[in-house]
Amino acid sequence: xxxxxxxxxxxxxxxxxxxxxxxxxxxxxxxxxxxxxxxxxxxxxxxxxxxxxxxxxxxxxxxxxxxxxxxxxxxxxxxxxxxxxxxxxxxxxxxxxxxxxxxxxxxxxxxxxxxxxxxxxxxxxxxxxxxxxxxxxxxxxxxxxxxxxxxxxxxxxxxx
Numbered sequence: 208x209x210x211x212x213x214x215x216x217x218x219x220x221x222x223x224x225x226x227x228x229x230x231x232x233x234x235x236x237x238x239x240x241x242x243x244x245x246x247x248x249x250x251x252x253x254x255x256x257x258x259x260x261x262x263x264x265x266x267x268x269x270x271x272x273x274x275x276x277x278x279x280x281x282x283x284x285x286x287x288x289x290x291x292x293x294x295x296x297x298x299x300x301x302x303x304x305x306x307x308x309x310x311x312x313x314x315x316x317x318x319x320x321x322x323x324x325x326x327x328x329x330x331x332x333x334x335x336x337x338x339x340x341x342x343x344x345x346x347x348x349x350x351x352x353x354x355x356x357x358x359x360x361x362x363x364x365x366x367x
Contacts, residue, residue: 217272217346221265224339228258231332239306239326242319254299257292261340264289268343271351278351286347293340300333 235254236244245251264285271278307326310318 217269217350220339220343220346221269224261224265224336224343227332227336227339228261231329231336232258234325234329234332237325237329239322239329240318242321242325257295260285260288260292265343268347268351271347276351278347278354282347282351283354286344289340289344293337296333296337296340300330300337303330303333 232255236246236251238245267282267285270276271282303326307323307330310322310326
């Protein structure tokens with residue numbers, strides 16, 4: 208039986224990540240220049256689709272921690288995909304920061320008062336998401352275990 212303190216850090220990580228992901232899903236439709244939400248742009252749906260893999264990884268991580276299971280090849284594959292997604296999150300930080308840095312270039316245009324506060328909020332949440340993702344990788348390594356490739360090759364069927 209797991210002690211409550213043993214599950215505190217992973218549970219905190221999972222809950223914080225879910226809250227940040229949900230906030231960023233909503234904000235992925237937000238246009239900072241127009242202070243409106245755009246649901247008709249295809250590129251606004253890329254981030255919510257990527258978060259499906261992140262939610263799956265959080266579920267698998269939590270399941271492995273609570274059931275005290277060894278990491279399997281499915282978890283390894285999902286985590287490797289997550290490494291790429293974290294790089295996309297990093298690109299999103301850069302992209303949002305680039306938009307924020309254009310604030311002085313458009314002084315002759317009407318820019319909403321919410322431009323800087325919302326931009327700072329979005330960059331902060333994106334940075335927190337990257338930190339939480341890296342923290343979840345560390346939690347997996349500590350709580351679930353390292354990927355032992357000899358063990359994984361001998362147990363290819365994750366449902367054994």
